[in-house]
Amino acid sequence: MKRTTVLIAALCAMALPVTSFAAMDHGDHGSMDRGQGGHAMMEMGDVAHQEVVDGVKATFKVMSMKERMKGMEMPKGMKETHHLAVEFQEAKSGKALTEGEVKAKVQGADKVEQTKDLMGMQGHFGADFDLSKKGKYGVMCKFQLKDGKVRTAKFWYTVK
Numbered sequence: 001m002k003r004t005t006v007l008i009a010a011l012c013a014m015a016l017p018v019t020s021f022a023a024m025d026h027g028d029h030g031s032m033d034r035g036q037g038g039h040a041m042m043e044m045g046d047v048a049h050q051e052v053v054d055g056v057k058a059t060f061k062v063m064s065m066k067e068r069m070k071g072m073e074m075p076k077g078m079k080e081t082h083h084l085a086v087e088f089q090e091a092k093s094g095k096a097l098t099e100g101e102v103k104a105k106v107q108g109a110d111k112v113e114q115t116k117d118l119m120g121m122q123g124h125f126g127a128d129f130d131l132s133k134k135g136k137y138g139v140m141c142k143f144q145l146k147d148g149k150v151r152t153a154k155f156w157y158t159v160k
């Protein structure tokens with residue numbers, strides 16, 4: 001678990017300029033500075049899905065860890081292959097919504113389900129999933145932001 005946290009932290013910090021290397025030190029995601037503009041990582045990788053749900057725009061990105069961790073050693077025994085990140089904005093104002101509880105369920109063609117809490121990190125929420133098998137994955141995300149409403153977003157992600 002600890003390793004995973006460190007890796008996510010590394011992934012999130014990677015996209016930042018070297019000068020903000022201190023970001024690597026933030027340790028636990030839970031204690032990280034929230035609400036700090038957009039996360040640089042969100043500018044990397046392709047948007048896997050974007051949807052406005054009841055006034056909230058949700059932008060999902062899926063990143064392959066191998067790609068992101070190039071030149072870095074992958075922690076041994078780690079089976080998660082992809083980082084799922086989601087960013088929320090008020091659809092009208094574009095204001096970033098960085099507080100709330102986010103859960104995601106990922107289901108592969110083999111019907112194996114992975115459900116995880118997405119941790120708040122530098123303006124987005126993220127967690128790592130095992131998408132090692134090729135094929136279509138159904139991603140279901142349930143989120144409750146500050147306004148207390150529970151919203152869901154769904155999309156398909158294909159691993160080639």
Ligand SMILES: [Cu+2]
Nearest residue numbers: 012085121126
């Ligand atoms: Cu992240």
